[in-house]
Every structure is written in C-alpha cells, then in structure tokens.
Amino acid sequence: VGTQTLTFPGPSERLIQYPPPPSKGGITVTTEDLECLKDGEFLNDVIIDFYLKYLLLERADKDVAERSHIFSSFFYKQLTRKNTSSPYRRHQRVRTWTRHVDIFSKDYLFIPVNQEAHWYLVVICFPSLEGLECVPWRNKGPMSQDKSQTSKASSAGDCQRGTWGQILFHGSVYVRLVSDPVICLFPWFALRPCILVMDSLKLSNVTSSRRYLQVEWEVRKGSTRAFTSESISGSLCRVPLQDNSSDCGLYLLQYVESFLQNPVVHFDLPLRLEHWFPRNQVRRKREELRELVLQLYRRQGGGAEQSGK
Numbered sequence: 001v002g003t004q005t006l007t008f009p010g011p012s013e014r015l016i017q018y019p020p021p022p023s024k025g026g027i028t029v030t031t032e033d034l035e036c037l038k039d040g041e042f043l044n045d046v047i048i049d050f051y052l053k054y055l056l057l058e059r060a061d062k063d064v065a066e067r068s069h070i071f072s073s074f075f076y077k078q079l080t081r082k083n084t085s086s087p088y089r090r091h092q093r094v095r096t097w098t099r100h101v102d103i104f105s106k107d108y109l110f111i112p113v114n115q116e117a118h119w120y121l122v123v124i125c126f127p128s129l130e131g132l133e134c135v136p137w138r139n140k141g142p143m144s145q146d147k148s149q150t151s152k153a154s155s156a157g158d159c160q161r162g163t164w165g166q167i168l169f170h171g172s173v174y175v176r177l178v179s180d181p182v183i184c185l186f187p188w189f190a191l192r193p194c195i196l197v198m199d200s201l202k203l204s205n206v207t208s209s210r211r212y213l214q215v216e217w218e219v220r221k222g223s224t225r226a227f228t229s230e231s232i233s234g235s236l237c238r239v240p241l242q243d244n245s246s247d248c249g250l251y252l253l254q255y256v257e258s259f260l261q262n263p264v265v266h267f268d269l270p271l272r273l274e275h276w277f278p279r280n281q282v283r284r285k286r287e288e289l290r291e292l293v294l295q296l297y298r299r300q301g302g303g304a305e306q307s308g309k
Contacts, residue, residue, distance in 0.1 A: 014028055014029075015029050015294075015302065016293060017029075025053075027046060033047055037287075040246050043248075043253075045073040047249070047289065048073045048119070048252065049112075051253050051292075055253075056068065056070055068110065068260065069106045069108070069110070070110040071110065072112075076111055076113045078093050078094050079093060079208060087215050090208075091212060091219070098220075103127060104216075104221070107126055108125055109123070119251075120199035120203065122195060123198065124194075124195050124213070125195075125267070129191070129193040130225070133192070193233075195233070197235065200239070200252075202236060204236070205234075206234035237271040240274060240279060240282070254281060
C-alpha cells in the first residue's frame with residue numbers, strides 16, 4: 001500500500017510513538033497531527049518536537065549529537081509566560097527540564113520558539129566559554145553548505161602535534177581535549193559564545209535566552225556569571241527566508257537539520273547563510289515528513305492493520 005493511499009477516517013487516532021518503548025520521552029503522533037502537514041497549514045508542536053528528536057537520534061553525526069541539546073517546543077513558551085518579570089521565577093518554571101543534562105557541557109543548544117503563531121529557531125553556541133577563544137583549524141574539508149563559509153574553510157591548513165590547545169576540530173565537530181593537545185601554527189580562527197537567531201520572518205529577540213543562561217549557571221555551578229550582549233553576542237543570521245505565511249515551522253526544521261549535518265565552523269557575525277539550502281528543499285518537506293511518519297507507523301505495526309482492511 002503506498003503512503004498516498006493510507007487514510008484515517010473518524011476521530012483522531014494514535015499513529016506512532018517516537019522513539020518507541022522502552023525508550024523514555026516518546027512523542028505520540030496522531031492522525032490529527034498529520035493534518036497540519038497539508039499545504040497551507042501551520043506545523044504544530046507535536047510535529048516540530050517529533051522531527052527534531054528524530055534528527056538528533058537518527059540523522060545527526062553521533063559526535064555532533066552528543067554535543068547538542070534540543071529543547072522541547074514548550075520550553076520557551078513556559079519560560080516566557082508573562083505573569084512575572086523575575087528571571088528567577090521564570091527559571092523556576094523550567095528548572096527540572098535540565099535536571100538530567102548540563103547544558104554548559106554542550107556546544108550547541110537548539111531552542112524552537114513559537115511567538116504569535118510564528119516559529120523560529122534560537123541556537124546557543126558554546127555557552128560555557130566566557131569570551132573569544134582562538135582555535136587551530138584542522139582541514140577536513142568544508143563543513144558548511146554556505147559558499148562564504150566554504151571558501152574560508154577550504155583555505156585552512158593542517159594541524160601538527162604540539163603542546164597547546166583545549167579544543168580541536170575533529171571530523172565534523174569540536175572536541176575538548178583532556179590530554180594530547182594539538183597546535184596549528186597557521187591559520188587560526190575564532191570560536192565565540194553566541195546566540196544565533198534563525199528566523200524566516202526576522203521577528204525575534206534573544207534577551208530571555210541570556211537571562212535563562214545566567215540563572216541556570218547560578219543554579220548548576222553555584223557561582224555568578226553575567227551573560228551580557230558583550231560576553232555572548234546575539235546575531236540574526238542571514239538565512240533562507242520563507243515566501244509565504246505558513247512555512248515557518250518547515251524552515252525551523254530545515255535550519256536544525258542543516259546545522260546538525262554541517263555545523264557552522266566560522267563565527268564572524270552576522271552569519272551569512274543565505275545559500276544554506278534551496279527553497280525547493282523546504283517545499284518538499286511536508287510530504288517527506290508525512291512519509292516518515294507513515295513509514296514509522298508501518299514499522300510499529302500499523303501497516304498490517306491497514307492492509308487488512
């Protein structure tokens with residue numbers, strides 16, 4: 001039975017849980033959720049969270065995935081509810097959300113945001129760093145699909161063993177070295193803590209993210225540290241933009257997918273990623289998402305039930 005012939009009449013029914021049991025934290029996708037993949041519809045939080053989890057578990061390079069954390073689409077909504085202005089009270093609402101993960105041990109934090117029915121993405125890079133850090137480049141070939149990033153990366157040289165260095169570009173990710181550090185005499189490039197906003201309509205801000213990091217640091221590290229615009233820069237990236245009013249969620253998903261597959265390796269702000277991916281790639285995503293859900297549906301036993309009808 002082809003994916004196009006599957007229909008689900010009647011009230012909303014459970015299709016899949018991803019990841020399936022016995023994995024914890026599975027997201028349930030229903031037939032009602034699948035309706036938002038029709039042309040012109042806005043993606044809902046279930047589809048957003050499902051695909052982001054799928055990307056991290058099955059599409060991302062293992063090393064990149066280990067150094068990344070993706071927050072639920074409810075995280076930012078819970079953090080920024082408007083009944084208090086205190087950053088400590090706001091943090092209290094989401095304090096338990098990171099009880100099993102130290103976000104400051106991660107290189108990339110992905111926060112999907114929905115404000116006034118518009119989806120956009122916030123990426124916090126290297127939140128543990130307190131300022132600009134020079135890093136030797138190990139030439140493994142260009143890692144970004146953007147042409148300006150590629151031209152810089154392809155001009156880099158090879159690293160040689162030495163006695164300095166805490167961070168090494170290895171394969172497709174940065175890894176912190178405990179021993180056997182390396183040094184690259186030339187060229188060097190800058191690694192900086194920053195908050196990247198990827199917004200297909202350019203409507204976003206980063207103030208709440210900085211306040212959250214500051215309180216989370218105090219709670220987890222037991223010390224104070226100011227997360228200001230000087231210590232962790234905010235930047236609205238120049239990314240591919242939507243050409244309609246309904247595809248913002250698709251662009252958010254594509255931003256994450258492209259980042260996980262080809263992490264940004266240069267942080268000259270603002271990032272110019274206009275050529276990151278073609279618009280046609282986003283236009284195909286509704287059908288790709290629907291097909292993915294239905295493939296998992298069959299894999300979890302739904303196909304046999306439908307084919308017997």
